[in-house]
Amino acid sequence: MTGPTRHVVACAHGTDNPEGRRLIDGLRAELQRRLADHEPAIVVHEAYVDVQDPRLTGVLAGLPAGEPAVVAPLLLSEGFHTRVDIAEAVAARPATAAVAPIGAQQDLARVLAERIRAAGWAEGDAVVLASAGTREPRGQEQAREAAVLLSRQLGVPVTAAFYSADKPCVADVVAPTRAAGASRVGVASYLLAPGFFHDRLAGSGADYVSNPLLPSVMIAKCVVERLHEAGHLLPRDTE
Incomplete structure (x- = not known):
């Protein structure tokens, strides 16, 4: 991919649980790997809407002006955080959008x-x-x-x-x-x-x-699917 860096802000809820934090870190790393495989100019950023820092508003505000960004919710469904927290943060920065949460797949x-x-x-x-x-x-x-x-x-x-x-x-x-x-x-x-x-x-x-969904590479695949559906990626990942 040519042109300016594109930013994907992987926004999770946040947790005090150390294992939960480790697993979300792993999900974000797997997402970066999958995206970099076919769009090297994409950079994945860490962000949260509750409990943990860095908070989404601060992450978006800190991105270079003029470079496009998309928020990818690491959330399973629509809710207050997508409707209010993420929507308001996205509206406050030009050239910024958000995709749907992971949802049922x-x-x-x-x-x-x-x-x-x-x-x-x-x-x-x-x-x-x-x-x-x-x-x-x-x-x-x-x-x-x-x-x-x-x-x-x-x-x-x-x-x-x-x-x-x-x-x-x-x-x-x-x-x-x-x-x-x-x-x-x-x-x-x-x-x-x-x-x-x-x-x-x-x-x-x-x-x-049962144990929660993570760890599983399928979760990152589902996030990538949401980015594809919204038109924020180049040709579809075939993995």
Whole structure:
């Protein structure tokens, strides 16, 4: 690629969990690798909307004037952070755009299926997909779409539930599912990395909880897919 440097700001939520931080760092490094393979002039930057520094507004303000930038949310669904934090930061800098969050994708569903199987899922177990939750209707729908995709991977029904903001909450799905006759109930953690929300899934009453989605190279692939869809990359990555 010729021309000025292009900046991709990989914007995560932020966490106090050291392992969660390490995994997000790894995701950003994998994203840089994939983008540099076919557009060497792209530089990936670290940013967060909560908990950690550097904050997104400061990162965007510090980029060289006139060089284009795009914010790639390292977030699973639409929510307050995409609608407000990211949107306002992007609007404050010329030549800056944002792409959609990762959202429900087939590659993501495959990773979810791998995680729940590794946690001990067997045919006959009921499955609940656990999302952090959001008040944004589109974000809620994206979690339900992820549950449908996971259901197709496993060949069994999967119910979407939430830790906060939306209903039903995870515990309120696990208990009646067991009462309805399920011998075991597994929770598929629809979270990128360990942290506040994932820690609390242990108290949901499920027989087991899968690990979060990271580490997996598929997550970076999903972010690249969003950049392609929005027209911010040159020819499609064939990996």
